[in-house]
Amino acid sequence: MSPQTDSGSFVLLRLAERRFAVAAGDIAELVAPSRIFRFPHHTKDIEGVILRRGRIVPVCDVAARLIGKNLRSRRFYLIAQRRYPTGTEWIALPVTGDCELISAEMIPASEADLPHVSGWLSHDGDVIEVLDLNALTPGPIVAQPNAPEEALQQEAHS
Amino acid sequence: MRLPIPPKAPPVRTEQIILFRVSGQLFAVSSASVQEVRSVDTLAGAAREIAQAGIRKVRHTVQRGEHLFYVVNGAMHFDLPPFAPALVFVLRRTRTALLVDGIEKMTTMTRLQALPQAFCNDERDWYRGVTAIDQTVVPVVKPEGFLTPDELFLLDSSVEPKESETEIAADASSAPPSVFEGESFHPPGTIDPAGLPQ
Numbered sequence: 001m002s003p004q005t006d007s008g009s010f011v012l013l014r015l016a017e018r019r020f021a022v023a024a025g026d027i028a029e030l031v032a033p034s035r036i037f038r039f040p041h042h043t044k045d046i047e048g049v050i051l052r053r054g055r056i057v058p059v060c061d062v063a064a065r066l067i068g069k070n071l072r073s074r075r076f077y078l079i080a081q082r083r084y085p086t087g088t089e090w091i092a093l094p095v096t097g098d099c100e101l102i103s104a105e106m107i108p109a110s111e112a113d114l115p116h117v118s119g120w121l122s123h124d125g126d127v128i129e130v131l132d133l134n135a136l137t138p139g140p141i142v143a144q145p146n147a148p149e150e151a152l153q154q155e156a157h158s
Numbered sequence: 159m160r161l162p163i164p165p166k167a168p169p170v171r172t173e174q175i176i177l178f179r180v181s182g183q184l185f186a187v188s189s190a191s192v193q194e195v196r197s198v199d200t201l202a203g204a205a206r207e208i209a210q211a212g213i214r215k216v217r218h219t220v221q222r223g224e225h226l227f228y229v230v231n232g233a234m235h236f237d238l239p240p241f242a243p244a245l246v247f248v249l250r251r252t253r254t255a256l257l258v259d260g261i262e263k264m265t266t267m268t269r270l271q272a273l274p275q276a277f278c279n280d281e282r283d284w285y286r287g288v289t290a291i292d293q294t295v296v297p298v299v300k301p302e303g304f305l306t307p308d309e310l311f312l313l314d315s316s317v318e319p320k321e322s323e324t325e326i327a328a329d330a331s332s333a334p335p336s337v338f339e340g341e342s343f344h345p346p347g348t349i350d351p352a353g354l355p356q
Contacts (some may be wrong), residue, residue, distance in 0.1 A: 037294060039184075039185075039288075039295070040236035040281070040284075040297075041277055041279060041280075041281035041284075042279035042280045042281060043276065043277050043278055043279045043281065046277060049288065049295050051293070051295060055271075056274065056290065056295055057274070058274045058276040058277065060276060082275075082276065084275045089274055089275055089276070091274075091276055137276060138276050138278050139275055139276060140275060140278045141278070
């Protein structure tokens, strides 16, 4: 039996030698690098913010998590939409090369995959991770009312 | 036939802010939150050292009227490199006196944007939000974010009551003139408001 697939449009982005995919519906635009404004904070992976169309957009360098090293140079910022419990906000992802819009079949991620992987797709002979930006980029930690650990504790006490 | 008068556009809400630097980094604070600005030199005589507070960013207290303020080193609070502070902001409705490099200018903010939710750590307590001034993004500090209730409890327990009582008496008689009080500048010869860059 072949695995269930979801067909859709994806944007391929490049980080050094590797390519990753993001659902096209989550992408706002691709822009040239602009000045990053930095101010003190303690959130890992956030470099600073850029000004874009009157909005203040955080720049999140996900390269260290995805390819194990920070980017030395960047060619564009991929502006993506990040969903939070209270709404959607833009986030800028530095990329090192052109991006490409493709249509492909996605194989959903399995339990063995990392949390930031929402699926896999095959393109030009490569198997490419489809990224879950909600898991990949920082955001407020939402308390789960019935988290598995809590459920286990309740079970142990019953 | 008379045309109906178009409704007036609501006036843009603005807020006076002070742009200041800590260790070279630019920040903003609402001028309504600043009760007093003093030069560090004029404050030196009135400040008392805290023996063992356990909070690195606070080494001194200063008495202003009936209230004891904890002097917070802005660079340590924001994890910035050490600097030689020139001014101290006594922050209204808090117990914080903030050491800063200096004032960049006073200006008006027309829009305060919430801190993007991607920022999800201590900075959410530090900043009210961010604003764009002259094509630069500046974080707007939250005056009550410099000391947490736990830190205040720890500091209160390390300051003896007798010490604060004696400071009140000393303060009433020997406090040097303030550079800035409330929302308007006073001309005590330290900083001329006209000389502040706008």
